Amino acid sequence: MAALTSNPFSIGEFLGRERQKDLLRFSTAGSVDDGKSTLIGRLLYDTQSVYEDQVRSIQGKGTTAPGQIDFALLTDGLRAEREQGITIDVAYRYFSTARRKFIIADTPGHEQYTRNMATGASTADAAVVLVDAGKGILIQSRRHAYIASLLGVRHLLVAVNKMDLVGYREEVFRAIESEFAPLLRRIAEDTGNPVEMAFIPVSALAGDNVARRSNAMPWYNGPALLEVLESLPASEDRHAAPFRFPVQRVVRPHRSFRGFAGQIASGTVAKGSQIVVLPSGKTAAVTRIVTWDGDLDHATAPLSVTLMLDRELDVSRGDLIAAVDAPPVAARRVQAALVWMDQRPLQRNRRYLVKHTSQTAPARVAALAYRTNVGTLEREVASTLELNEIGLVHLDLLRPMAVDRYADNRATGAFILIDPESNATVAAGMVTATSPLDAADLPAQADPWGRVTAAEREARWGHRGAVVELNGPAEAIDAVERSLFSIGAVPVRLEKDEEAFLLHPGLLPAVAAAHAQAGLLALVTASNEETRLQARAEGRGIATETAEPAHMVAAVHRLLYEAGILISAERAGL
């Protein structure tokens, strides 16, 4: 406080400076024990970004020599990490310099936790790739560099670490530089994402060339790591790209207000802008850009706003509002790079859920074009992707989705795959090419004498097999069954209190599952005297009043559609 009172502090000036600061998000990468966490700890320590009590709490602990702080303990915040001396999951840390604010994702190097590295890199603009000067480039160094590039991280800063252990010798550094630079160029070619690189010799432990330039390596005249981080272009500039706005919610507080809430994924929108809603393709003009702080004339990515349109269009969550002159493609089939992140390997033709912007829809991997061997960068024929493997797939979407190529738009080109049974996030996906709507609409050629496939059943019945639980008054259940039947679906009723089911508790689930497997809609019903109908499917549920049957039935249809069971909104009457 003394310094502040002697030099009068003006909050206005301080906040003014704060407002001038831009933001850079970066992550770490590299093999286990290469010194990532130590480097981040050192960077925080040398920029006075850690509090005294935090430093006190790690003194005398960790793996380093007596008297030497183990800086990795500043970010390795889990007990298991401290016990094992490795990073298990990403730590997010924050610091700022006079020029810029930083969000750091310190990621694990261990192969088992590669998906956590991908988590950290997915939102990063730059990655600091560590290489242990004594060990050189390892397979994990390559894998991380590849994933970072695939995720569109443009700036790869290679920190050749532990220079103190190799006598700060220039030839060690140059050898790694001349091996890694061409490799990174090949990776960039393979992923199709341009990479800009820098090489810096550092010692994270001693602090050489981390926050400050070091005297230990007079042969190196380049900047310290922090200088490079301060001089990179700020977080990706998203306003240059065409306008994209995934609708998160329809806001309808009263009759006279109907707006669409979302976060601008890219570009700029203005009052009067002509937009198109996808996948329906309907157009309209923006009449208001509403925020709590007042209406805006323009709004730019990544602001969260609410848009109002000049006409009543059927717009709901998951739709994409886009610039009318540069719309994305509504695709039923996309080509995408996948990073597989689950113990259970990828299964072709299995049903997964794609989560893309604000929508979730069923999809299946129709074909695996190749797997990339990150060691050799060769494209290999493969029948599946296992944990941490990377490949290129063709994905069939059961509903059209408005997508861009990931290289063109990081927000509308990215998706995750979810396993609908375990609910695990099983893959990160990046769209590399799209095929327009009609091409994929053609049904796959059926074998004239072969078995009937699930896809053919789906095409005929308009739904896939599923178990749907219905609890409510008998008339309500009848109405739901009737309406499903009338749209061509094949519902089969299984009453919970049927004697056989009561006698054999395992029977009902087994029967229901068998029906679902055969592509039918197994309605597991229990009637009661209430005035509400409860419906559940795929872990989702609704409760709806039965007073207005049309409304109730529509709610159930919507549930089944959103769960990816009913395939076509039109056919479901939505």
Next chain:
Amino acid sequence: MAVSATVSKSALSLDGAPRRLTHLRLLEAESIHILREVAAEFERPVMLYSVGKDSSVMLRLAQKAFYPGPIPFPLLHVDTGFKFAEMLAFRDAMAREVGAQLLVWRNEAAIAAGANPIALDTRRCCGLLKTQALLDALRHYNFDAAFGGARRDEEKSRAKERIYSFRDSAGQWDPKNQRPELWNLYNARIHPGESIRVFPLSNWTEMDVWQYIHEENIPVVDLYFAKERPMYVRGDALIPTEQGFVALPGEQPENVKCRLRSLGCSPCTGAIRSDAATLPEIIAELIAFRSSERANRIIDHDREGSMEIKKREGYF
């Protein structure tokens, strides 16, 4: 200290052609996106409202996210019975002002049995009055998603949190096996009984929170501002004279100019000596701080990793 307290609204103005958004605007936009996602994807979300500065910011963000509609979920306050009277009055007033439904949950059995941090240790006391109460409340109302105002910069196990933090059917966190969380695509799928804790302020720092409160004129409890308050002084610690404190024989409270840096239960929240009586003064003080905001919290310091242990057990 020369301070100019007013900040023109235009400083944070959203308007105008593609101009770089400030750091606070970026954080705000990200948080609003998260709030809306949860409201759209979960059946029964709830917002944990702890009355502190972070909750105040989170509540304002919720108002912004759903404007011009109302906040589409209730607020839940877990009252340990050791909250400052000012906090409770503030809580009720805020809920009325924003027009949100307020639920208050207390572990009445433990409170009646006299649970307090002196008789029990702080860990067991927190376990009963906070963690158990929270888990009971979530189960009672069947909430499937709960917003918390925790920030990653608060503590090093929190730095490991996802924005959507998966909890099993016992409400427990498994930090060694978290779901990958890429881009801003949050996996909201859960089986019945499981739930998600959601942290919309994950990427905010303590400084961001105070600057935002300042720039947005967000009301916060008076306890954050310095004034003369009666305190028991023990070494460096200033212990409030609210309920639940057992004074040593002959110990008398003194009037000390002080404030709270973070709000918790009165027996376990130490105050700090401070002259910062306005928001600009708090921000100025923050720049000069040498210890973290939780350094005055007694609970975090019981032993190494105590926050992680509490979080695994179901605490926020």
